[in-house]
Amino acid sequence: MLKLITRRLAWSVPLALAASAASFLLVGMLPGDAARSLLGQNATEQQLTEVRQQLGLNQPLVLQYWNWLIHALQGDLGTSLINKASVVEQLNERLGASLSLIIGATVVSAVIGVALGVRGALRGPAGKIVDAVSVLGLAVPDFWLGLVLVLVFAVQLAIFPPTGYVSPALDTAAWFDSLVLPVVTLAVPATAIVAKQARDAVATALSRPFTRTLRAAGVPEWSIIYRHALKNAAVPILTVIGLVFVGALSGTVAVEFIFAIPGLGRTAVEATSAHDFPLIQGVVVYFTLIVITVNLLVDLAYGYFNPRIRLS
Amino acid sequence: MTSHSVQPEVETVPASTSPRQRWGHALLRQPTGIAALTYLVLLVLTGVFAPALTTTAPDAQDLTMVLTGPGAEHLLGADTLGRDVFTRLLFGIVPSLQNSAIAIAVFLAIGVPVGVVSGYLGGKVDQAVSRIIELVLAVPPIIFILVVLGVFSASPAAAMVSLGILAAPGLARVVRGATLLVREELYVTAAKVAGVQPLRIMATHILRPVLGPVLAQATVFAGISLTFQAALAFLGLLNSGEHPSWGGMIGEAAQVIAQDAWLLFPPGILLALTVLAFGLLGDAIRDLSSGEVAPGGRVRKRVRKSNPVIHDVGSETALLKVRGLEVSAVGKARDVVLVDDATFTVRPGETVAIVGESGCGKSMTALALLGLLPEGTSATGGSVVFDGKELLGDGPDPYRGIRGSGIAYIAQDALGSLDPTHTVGSHLAEVIQLHDRDSRSGRRERAAELLRQVEIRDVERVLRSYPHEISGGMAQRINIAIALAGRPRLIVADEPTTALDVTVQAEILRLLAELQNTTGMAVLLITHDWGVVADLADRAVVMYAGEVVEQGPSDRIFLSPTFPYTSALLSAEPSRAVEGSRLPTLPGRVPSPGTWPAGCRFSSRCAFVQDVCLVSSLSLSWDASGESATRCIRADELVPEGALVP
Numbered sequence: 001m002l003k004l005i006t007r008r009l010a011w012s013v014p015l016a017l018a019a020s021a022a023s024f025l026l027v028g029m030l031p032g033d034a035a036r037s038l039l040g041q042n043a044t045e046q047q048l049t050e051v052r053q054q055l056g057l058n059q060p061l062v063l064q065y066w067n068w069l070i071h072a073l074q075g076d077l078g079t080s081l082i083n084k085a086s087v088v089e090q091l092n093e094r095l096g097a098s099l100s101l102i103i104g105a106t107v108v109s110a111v112i113g114v115a116l117g118v119r120g121a122l123r124g125p126a127g128k129i130v131d132a133v134s135v136l137g138l139a140v141p142d143f144w145l146g147l148v149l150v151l152v153f154a155v156q157l158a159i160f161p162p163t164g165y166v167s168p169a170l171d172t173a174a175w176f177d178s179l180v181l182p183v184v185t186l187a188v189p190a191t192a193i194v195a196k197q198a199r200d201a202v203a204t205a206l207s208r209p210f211t212r213t214l215r216a217a218g219v220p221e222w223s224i225i226y227r228h229a230l231k232n233a234a235v236p237i238l239t240v241i242g243l244v245f246v247g248a249l250s251g252t253v254a255v256e257f258i259f260a261i262p263g264l265g266r267t268a269v270e271a272t273s274a275h276d277f278p279l280i281q282g283v284v285v286y287f288t289l290i291v292i293t294v295n296l297l298v299d300l301a302y303g304y305f306n307p308r309i310r311l312s
Numbered sequence: 313m314t315s316h317s318v319q320p321e322v323e324t325v326p327a328s329t330s331p332r333q334r335w336g337h338a339l340l341r342q343p344t345g346i347a348a349l350t351y352l353v354l355l356v357l358t359g360v361f362a363p364a365l366t367t368t369a370p371d372a373q374d375l376t377m378v379l380t381g382p383g384a385e386h387l388l389g390a391d392t393l394g395r396d397v398f399t400r401l402l403f404g405i406v407p408s409l410q411n412s413a414i415a416i417a418v419f420l421a422i423g424v425p426v427g428v429v430s431g432y433l434g435g436k437v438d439q440a441v442s443r444i445i446e447l448v449l450a451v452p453p454i455i456f457i458l459v460v461l462g463v464f465s466a467s468p469a470a471a472m473v474s475l476g477i478l479a480a481p482g483l484a485r486v487v488r489g490a491t492l493l494v495r496e497e498l499y500v501t502a503a504k505v506a507g508v509q510p511l512r513i514m515a516t517h518i519l520r521p522v523l524g525p526v527l528a529q530a531t532v533f534a535g536i537s538l539t540f541q542a543a544l545a546f547l548g549l550l551n552s553g554e555h556p557s558w559g560g561m562i563g564e565a566a567q568v569i570a571q572d573a574w575l576l577f578p579p580g581i582l583l584a585l586t587v588l589a590f591g592l593l594g595d596a597i598r599d600l601s602s603g604e605v606a607p608g609g610r611v612r613k614r615v616r617k618s619n620p621v622i623h624d625v626g627s628e629t630a631l632l633k634v635r636g637l638e639v640s641a642v643g644k645a646r647d648v649v650l651v652d653d654a655t656f657t658v659r660p661g662e663t664v665a666i667v668g669e670s671g672c673g674k675s676m677t678a679l680a681l682l683g684l685l686p687e688g689t690s691a692t693g694g695s696v697v698f699d700g701k702e703l704l705g706d707g708p709d710p711y712r713g714i715r716g717s718g719i720a721y722i723a724q725d726a727l728g729s730l731d732p733t734h735t736v737g738s739h740l741a742e743v744i745q746l747h748d749r750d751s752r753s754g755r756r757e758r759a760a761e762l763l764r765q766v767e768i769r770d771v772e773r774v775l776r777s778y779p780h781e782i783s784g785g786m787a788q789r790i791n792i793a794i795a796l797a798g799r800p801r802l803i804v805a806d807e808p809t810t811a812l813d814v815t816v817q818a819e820i821l822r823l824l825a826e827l828q829n830t831t832g833m834a835v836l837l838i839t840h841d842w843g844v845v846a847d848l849a850d851r852a853v854v855m856y857a858g859e860v861v862e863q864g865p866s867d868r869i870f871l872s873p874t875f876p877y878t879s880a881l882l883s884a885e886p887s888r889a890v891e892g893s894r895l896p897t898l899p900g901r902v903p904s905p906g907t908w909p910a911g912c913r914f915s916s917r918c919a920f921v922q923d924v925c926l927v928s929s930l931s932l933s934w935d936a937s938g939e940s941a942t943r944c945i946r947a948d949e950l951v952p953e954g955a956l957v958p
Contacts (some may be wrong), residue, residue: 018449026459123687135595139588141539142579143546149564151573214680216804217743217794218716227742230731250454254543258566265454269547274459280459284689287452305777309731 008299012147012292020072023284024065026275052066057173061082068281069140077285078272078278091264095286097165098263100175101255102290104183109190110241116191117198117237121206130199137192143254146185150258159258163260182259185250190244201233208232234305242298248293342520345596348589354585359405368396369610370403370556388578391561392568400556401839405580406540407555415537416530417478419483424526426480427487438488445481458549466551468541475540490522497521506903524601528594542583542620560581566647593689625695631699631802631834632658632681632719638693639685641905646908649675650689654860655932655941656853658802661826663835664704665849665866667842667881671902673858674838677805681836682721683711699801717747720795724807726788730779736790739777743797762793767823785816792823796831803854806838821847846870851939854878857902857913860932864940873956874942877914882958912945920950 037263040265043051052058056067066207087253120130135298154162165173197203205211206229214224260266358365368374374394381389388397430441464470479948480603494500495518503513544550545559551559558579565575634777639651646709650674658664680691683703696703699720703710723729728740738760748758763771766789780788788808795803805824809817825848828835845852845866853863854875862875873879880898900917909915911926918925927943932941950956 015447018447022451023456023459026456026463027465085430094913135588135591136551139535139591140584141542141580143543144562144583147562147569147576148580151569151576155570155573183875190795209723209725209728210731211793212679212684213721213723213791214731215684216719216721218746218798219742220746223742228731228734232731234733246452250452253458254547257547268455268458269549272462275462280462284455284459287455291452305733307780 004303005300008296015292016292017098018068018071019288020281020285021289022067023064023281023289025061027284028061028064063174070262077282080279081276082274082279087278090279091267091282091286094263094267096112096167097261098249098252098256098265099166100179100261101182101186101252101261102245104179105186105190106186106241106245108183109194109244113191113194113229114198114237117200118194118202118230120199121202122225122227127199127203130195133194133283134196134199137188137195140188141186142189143258145188146182146255148259149181149185163258163264165259165261165263178259178261182255182261185255185258186248190248192208193244194237194240198233201236202229205229205232218250230280231305235302238298238305240302242294249287249290256286318473342596342599343835344592345600348592348596351585351589352593355589356409358402359409362399362402362405366396366399366402368399370400371395371554372399379568379575379723381572381574381939382635389574391575392564397561397575400561401558401578401582402562404556404558407468407552408541408558411468411541412534412823413535414469415472415476415479415540415916416534418473419480419533420530421525422477423483423529424487424519424522427484427725428491428518428522430484431488432489432510432514432518434492441484441488445484448481450477451478457544459551466549468544468550468552471544471550472541473539475537479533479536483526483533486529487522490525492517495517496678498861512758524597528601530597531590531594535587535594538587538590557680569575576611585602618630621796629659630657630697631926632836633697634677634681634694635697637677637680637691638696638697639673639680639689647692649692650858650905652858653931654694654855656860656863658834660801661828661832661834662850663825663837663848665837665839665845665852666855667839667852668855668882669840669902671904672855673807673905674840677855678721678836678838679819681804682715682719684721716743716795717798717800717802717862719802720798720800722791722795722803722805722808724810726784726791726808726811727779727782730787731789732779734778735775736777736779736782739774739790739794740797742952743794747798756924758797763790764798765827766790766793783816784812785820787813788816788820789823791826792820796827800829800833802836804836804838807840808837809844815951825849842870854881857908858905858912859943860941861914861943862941863872863932864935868940871957872951872953873958874915874920874940874947875944876950876956879956879958880917880919885958912943920946922946 008234056064068078075088076089079086080090080099082112083090095182116130120127150162153159160177162181166178168175188236202225206225211229214228215221220229249265252261252263253268254265255261256263256266257269267279268283268287270276271283328496343534372395374390374396377386377390377394378389378395382387383389386396386398388401391400392396426441427707430438449765453475456478458473459473460470461467471518500513500517503517541550542557542559542562545552545557546563546566548560548563550557550559561579562583564575565573565579569576575918626645634654634656637651637654638649640647640649641747654673656664656666666677668674676685676689681696681703683691685691688751691704694704698714701710701714703714730736734742737759740762741755744755744758744762748754759775760771763774768774768786768789774782774786774790782790791808803824808824811821812820821844824835827833835848837844839845849866851864852866852869854869854877856877862873862878864874868877870882872880880896883896884898898917901911903913903916909926911924911928912918912921912930915921915925928945930943930945932943934941944950
């Protein structure tokens, strides 16, 4: 198990490096000029040259990346060009809202998706219904669903606030209320994906010969489904839950926009339209680190559920 | 040899139908796939002929009609600038699909070759590609596309190309998996041996069978790319030029959501329907390419025939009485009978063997006794009485209290019979708990006792082991221990040693015999091995083509079989062969269910066949002692003649 952890951790390092380098190159290709973003349109050519010198913008891109990387490894992702605030501080402030959303959506979709999937894997008409629900859930665009939810539950029924986010430190109940609609928005397609995968995986496990042996030994059906089939189906289900998490991370871009939630996704949109290079680069780093962490957790969970992986 | 001479015939259909026709026929059986395809074709046509189908221009403003709902003048209403929603929707079709086409083209152009090359070449190339795929998949695509949109000033084409690139690794993975399967096919090996260039093999032999999954993935991805571009347009990140876009329309509607919600629905529903159509079409293609077209027929409620009245020996003292058991595969057109009129008895403590070639219905009979028939098959007639209780009745769960503690079961696949995610100890603890409501330590003690009973020495280590850590022989011992946990009165063992090494086989059989002696349980042994019958069985039941053709004490059957099939099987038994003489074989094969001859089912292979055998068959006829029965219509002539002595 320890060996597995070290191996996965070791692989995460080049992964993070490659992702940050790729994004640095891309961001370096962005039109516009960091110096001009800083000084505004009225800056003189001499001022621009000076600032470029200061920021190291005249250096080759590789060297710029190296400098950035050295700082990044020390936890310094630079300062925003627009508001001059520390990128790390800004992003840490916004991390909570995004994580609340993503974790909420992942948990909701995992619980409901697995329950639906198990139901669908059993004989009878439930399988068809689960299929239909998951096809529908996948077809409805999440951002549109978010708007419809706002329309029904905020504008018309006024049960939940239409927009905004309240930190749980301030008011837990308000925090919960502010999360319901965005979490549901992200969770609907995610649930469909999990249900479909869980249904296939549990059905496959139920068709394996050991279920017959267990039934013959008098093991009750609930145990065959939950103790045995579900545990055998855990690896593919976990894989898809990991994918759903990453999908929800991408989904925050639109959902935080609709619900006016100050999170990483909205920061990404704002930073790109403002050409705030250090901030964009910072968001990429945060996104990538979150994905790598989740993949690592998923890999470790594989080991827990599949003894063969644990030992090899 | 040219590559053409090794061209494989992949299609297994008659030459009269081309592959395309076959797909066409199969597609017809998928109503949702047809509906989705029809919708998409209509959508494309509507988009292409949008100028002819509408009366106004998409950006023509009519400020007197701002935010009017659906009506005569504006079919789907007018938007915030008084533009006709219907017209704008129609004019949005072609640009949306064009954008998706860009993404799909990139997706395929990268995903397919990378997947095929990686899967076909394997080794270092495959490893490197897998690593790169992993890397790209670790990056959330949206964030990179945001940056790309910044670089390329909100160009939809740039966004779609990036989406295609970032999604391609997912396709490459699927293609690689499919390629790995195809690579091992004989015709690919044949092409390799014949010296066909690798590139040519990949382009022809590999690509064609991989096409199904690729097409399914591409269709689903079409839906994803539509949603994605709509989301970007909604966020105002795409510069769509003067064309209206569905996502942009949803964005405009969102601005006025508090005043007028109507505008939200036409573009949203059209988008959802289109994505739905792509999804359903993808599912249909996937099912077609994997040959999994769902049968359309309904499953009939099982109708059981009345129980035949049979008086044979030991009915009073019998532990298990099987009478006229019929097992059928429930098909959509008709039911196919797999086991027909199986009748036999097992008395307490005795060993009865069911013997026959594969495909005779032995396993089906065994599974029917336990009510564990595979999906699509069911017991359609007869009766199974265990310890005085009818098991084929309609009561609520007639097997409650029978499985495990009355009848236990050992399968052929010893390792596959254990759950790979549970330890041996966990398996045993679960079944022990079912039968003995013991304390935790009591369960542990009982588990150790059971393992000692099946002659496992290293008890503690084995209890901690997972199934993949033990050998097949060990696994079968554990299966026996699991079967013993409920102290059953009958064990049904379905070819328990067939999958094991020869040396292990003997040990397991000896163990079974010993356990039977010590516990006094009865054993119903399914086997094709006469050696096993000779060693273990008190009585033998010979099955052929789904029916019992002969039964009786094993000694009598070995000496003087009363059915030609038994006689032929025994003669073909290597262990009984006379040294130096040629081993007789039994030509032909068991007719498969549904193709059984009208008369005697063995008539097509029988050395003693006469005209009478082809027209009439006999039900089992019992001898005076009630111990033996045969289904041979000529037994009365053949047996006294000694014609059947093996």
